[in-house]
Amino acid sequence: MLDIAHITLRGALMYRLLLGAAIAATATSAFAADAVAPIVMEPELAQPHISGYVEAYLGGLYLTSGGEHESATTAGGAGRVNFPIDPRWNIQADAFVDSLWVQSQNLDGYGGAVHAYWRDPSSYALGGFTSVTGYGGDVVSGENLYSFAVGPEAQAYFGNVTVYGQIYYGQLRATGQSEHFDNWGGRGVVRYFAQDNLRFDAELGYSRISLGGESLNTVTGALQAMYRFSGTPLSVFGRYQLDHVSSPGSSGSLNVHKFVIGLRGSFGSDTLLDEDRNGATMDTYRPNFILPLL
Template structure:
């Protein structure tokens, strides 16, 4: 079994422990000798602290084939009462000059001290293809460790009739650790319609600049043998003076349009088989350009 598959399974197992952790927390509250109303006093913060958002910009490259990557994105989160929030994501990206556009919408409830539960839908559009995904999103906060996951159903549609549309399961999972309040390190895995990847990422917020700006970086390995690397910056707006861990747990969830773009791998670069390799008439061979013969189209 490959390292990618083992790691993906471990990350998804971590994600699916979230509902059980939430149930255990609820049981602790119910079984406490204190009145339940008293237990919630000063315990639960709003799902979204206030209207807030972020802007992201990064660049890098991917191998096989060697191509440059550029991405820009933005998110905005809005509280809906005390217990709920919504977030909209937009993103634009380029791989070797081919542009992609994406967006996502989150609807969730959250206790910033322990969990997030919601539903998220996202889509990425490139020239000739569209990838859409929808499903539950969840996060579990365990002191300085966060478990984050999004899973559900994905569909890929091609404009080219020679390419086969696909639909099926997708999942993304990350385990993040905060060595300090302003530094995050995460290990993640993704599977979209059978394409798998593993990523290592980091983010550091520079608290001495007077405004919330952080540096980000990611290395990702794909099951095809290709890998990518990116570095960039991320700026936040909203309540000033917050630590990075509080921004991640009290404000906006991650931009899932960017996650779809990163995890899709070669889904957007698929091409039909070369016509010369389609055996229309085995009795009429044609040169293969290397001194041999292959079957090909009948002469006109």
């Protein structure tokens, strides 16, 4: 009987130990889950980073005025880099060069721009810019001509559409001379993304150069298509731009047609849409004939 009682007692003790261990294990698991839960957080948003692109183009110009025609070859390029200061404030720096050759003479425009703006990638961007352009080549040899422009700019985002507006005031000057030409203008651009890597642009602009009572008006229209190869930084694009130049009181006018194809290499962005909303999205007006008074 003693042995049976002893075995029974041992069995009861073992049962209680197992039951206690199960309760302890359950409590430990619950405690561990509570301890780990605060550590499991929502994925962090991507931090702002430097991005931009470099592009180059080659094409031709076709000029018509009073029944006369002239053609020219053109080439150029640009580089733009966006520097985020924080998740919303950005500084973008641009550098560009444009050249054309006509009747064995050439004209060059080269310069840069700085944009400062606040951007919400889901809504809009608002800021301002300043640009400086120098001119060289056979046509303006020894003149030391340059121009500058400054003004506000803004973008609004509607799904796969970006609307971009920009107005500016500037001057065309010669180094060491006080006399100058005033330049007022504005432009509007609509960018439509048929796909994340397929972008279409339509642009309309106006510019007025004046000195005293004389002025020269330019109306600009442009269409552009760009495609970025998926998984690569490379894009190809084609652009057509028409500048219609006229002067009040004059019966003559000048039409400058520009056709170009180009190649762009981007960094810090995954798609053209990502580049537009999070990268180097600003630009500046560049006339077909490079020099605003040509």
